[in-house]
Amino acid sequence: MMRIDSHQHFWRYTPQDYRWISDEMAVLKQDLLPQTLQLALQRHGIQGTVLVQACSSVQETRWLLELAGQHDFVRAVTGWVDLSSPALQQALDVISHPLLRGFRHxxxxxxxxxxxxxxxxINAGLRQLQKQEYVYEILVTHRHLRDAVQFAERHDNYFLVLDHFGKPDLSLGAAHWKQQVAPLAALKHVSCKLSGLLTEPRPAGMSARDLLPYFEAALEVFGAERLMFGSDWPVCLLADTDENPWDLCQQATTTLSSDEQAAIYGGNACTVYQLQPLPITGND
Structure with missing residues (x-):
C-alpha cells in the first residue's frame, strides 16, 4: 500500500494571488515547489501526495496539473473552478486531466x-461535479460546521472531504469539537483529513501533544475507514520548529492496528481519489 500525504500545496508566491498569506506568515512568502517537499516526503516514507489548490484560479489549477505531470509523487490534484458559472461544463472540459480528481474553494x-x-x-455546480465523480473538499472553520452538514446532506452522490478537522476552536477542547462534527461524520460519504491542527490558534501553553485528543475524537466519530493523513505542507512550516504533522499523526495512530494505519496513511486516499498504483521499477 502506498503511503499518501492527502494534502499539500505548491505555489509561486505573489501577494495578489495569495492574499490569505498575512505578514505574520513570512516563511510562506516565497516560492514553495516540489524539490523542497520531496526531501521531507523521503524522510517520512511518503510515496505519493494529493496536491491541493491554494488560490481561486483556473490558471493555478492548470499549473498544478503541469507540475503533477512532471513529478511522479503527485498522484492527484484538487483544483479550483467557479462552481456558480453558467459555463461550468466548458471550464471542466478545458481543464480535464487524468490527474484532476477533485475541486475545492x-x-x-x-x-x-x-x-x-x-x-x-453553487449547489447546482456541485451536483454537476458529483455526476462526473469529482471529489469535493470542504474548507470551513468550526463556525460553519452546521452549515457544512446541510451542504453535505444535499450532495451525497460522491465523496466529500472535510479539510483540516473543520478547523476546530482549540480553546473549547476536543469534546466540544467532537459534538460539533458528529452530524457531519454521520454522513457516510464524508471523510476527514487529519491535517492542519498544528497551525490553528492555540490557547497559551497548549503543546502539540495536547492536540492528540482531537485525533482520538476523529477516530471515534469517523472511524479509521474515513480518515486521511495530510501534512498541509508548506503551511505546516508555520508551526514551531520542533513540531511537524508527520510525527504528530504518528503519535496519534501508534496504537492502531496495521490495517487501520494502512487506511489512514494511504488506503482511504487511494479509494477517494482513485489513485493508481505506483509503477514498478527495478531490475527484472
Missing amino acids: QVQDEPAPAQWLADPA
Whole structure:
C-alpha cells in the first residue's frame, strides 16, 4: 500500500494571488515547489501526495496539473473552478486531466460562508461535479460546521472531504469539537483529513501533544475507514520548529492496528481519489 500525504500545496508566491498569506506568515512568502517537499516526503516514507489548490484560479489549477505531470509523487490534484458559472461544463472540459480528481474553494475566506454554501448556483455546480465523480473538499472553520452538514446532506452522490478537522476552536477542547462534527461524520460519504491542527490558534501553553485528543475524537466519530493523513505542507512550516504533522499523526495512530494505519496513511486516499498504483521499477 502506498503511503499518501492527502494534502499539500505548491505555489509561486505573489501577494495578489495569495492574499490569505498575512505578514505574520513570512516563511510562506516565497516560492514553495516540489524539490523542497520531496526531501521531507523521503524522510517520512511518503510515496505519493494529493496536491491541493491554494488560490481561486483556473490558471493555478492548470499549473498544478503541469507540475503533477512532471513529478511522479503527485498522484492527484484538487483544483479550483467557479462552481456558480453558467459555463461550468466548458471550464471542466478545458481543464480535464487524468490527474484532476477533485475541486475545492476556500469557503472560509468568503464574507458570508453560510450564504455561499446555500447558494443555488453553487449547489447546482456541485451536483454537476458529483455526476462526473469529482471529489469535493470542504474548507470551513468550526463556525460553519452546521452549515457544512446541510451542504453535505444535499450532495451525497460522491465523496466529500472535510479539510483540516473543520478547523476546530482549540480553546473549547476536543469534546466540544467532537459534538460539533458528529452530524457531519454521520454522513457516510464524508471523510476527514487529519491535517492542519498544528497551525490553528492555540490557547497559551497548549503543546502539540495536547492536540492528540482531537485525533482520538476523529477516530471515534469517523472511524479509521474515513480518515486521511495530510501534512498541509508548506503551511505546516508555520508551526514551531520542533513540531511537524508527520510525527504528530504518528503519535496519534501508534496504537492502531496495521490495517487501520494502512487506511489512514494511504488506503482511504487511494479509494477517494482513485489513485493508481505506483509503477514498478527495478531490475527484472
